[in-house]
């Protein structure tokens with residue numbers, strides 16, 4: 001079976017609809033055809049200022065959400081990145097293969113560093129994409145399910161794999177980005193030309209899976225649209241309506257064309273009201289399952305430890321080969 005790896009940061013109390021439709025839905029689907037390795041990337045989460053207790057709590061909440069959304073811990077592995085030390089170890093080796101200028105061209109780094117001021121931004125924020133490459137290459141992943149915003153990081157991972165293979169002999173699988181066609185980028189409900197993100201300017205633009213469903217429904221009903229009245233999929237001319245149609249289609253399984261036909265002659269209010277209901281139906285059982293996983297933290301921690309053990313079986317083998325190839329002395 002081809003192998004998949006992906007990760008998500010435990011940097012918020014809840015995942016949002018962009019995370020789910022851009023990536024996590026594919027994580028679950030790929031379990032049918034691939035051997036899957038999924039991790040909560042807590043090492044990445046400390047590249048910006050954080051609170052230790054909150055990080056621990058959010059790491060558990062992230063794992064609980066992945067389980068609630070359908071990630072199967074008996075399939076491949078579900079684990080926490082810091083529990084597999086090989087990620088940090090491989091990252092160091094790859095950092096030494098990465099150009100300073102090359103890392104400096106990563107747009108997410110530039111954006112985040114600009115927000116914090118370059119003087120205050122951590123070196124970890126700079127090397128973040130190399131750690132991400134280590135996550136992927138450690139498992140010899142063939143495919144990496146992510147949203148559109150990770151495309152450049154995936155390109156770096158591919159380049160590093162190829163570069164290492166050329167210099168030291170074939171060691172890594174060169175991974176492919178697996179980016180969904182229709183839901184690669186979910187937009188902010190209040191600012192439908194910006195991606196939905198936890199750092200959005202208005203909380204009303206962001207749908208969080210664990211939020212009170214009534215509040216989420218209200219956010220859908222107050223989503224920004226346009227002054228027209230036709231419900232057609234036109235991302236250029238009607239980005240707000242197009243985003244709602246994308247979300248509606250993904251959550252309901254109905255095609256956009258089908259929705260356009262169904263809403264011909266109806267108003268934006270009808271579309272929003274129905275989508276709000278579809279959303280409530282989706283999030284309600286997810287929230288309940290998350291709650292039950294978090295009811296037994298001891299069991300959850302055990303499950304994650306087992307996942308890390310399984311992940312390490314592969315990670316240690318790859319790292320041993322890498323250490324050998326770069327010329328480190330083997331312990332005897």
Ligand code: TYM
Pocket residue numbers: 005006007008009010018019020021022023024041044131132135136144145146147148149150153183184185186187195196197
């Ligand atoms: P993160 O934690 O920011 O986001 C997790 C996933 O959600 C996707 N995503 C979106 N997709 C569509 N529309 C949106 N508005 C939207 N917002 C977020 C992201 O593309 C991502 O797939 N660097 C990664 C975490 C990471 C990783 C990895 C991913 C670390 N190591 C190895 C893959 C493989 C990140 O910050 O994702």
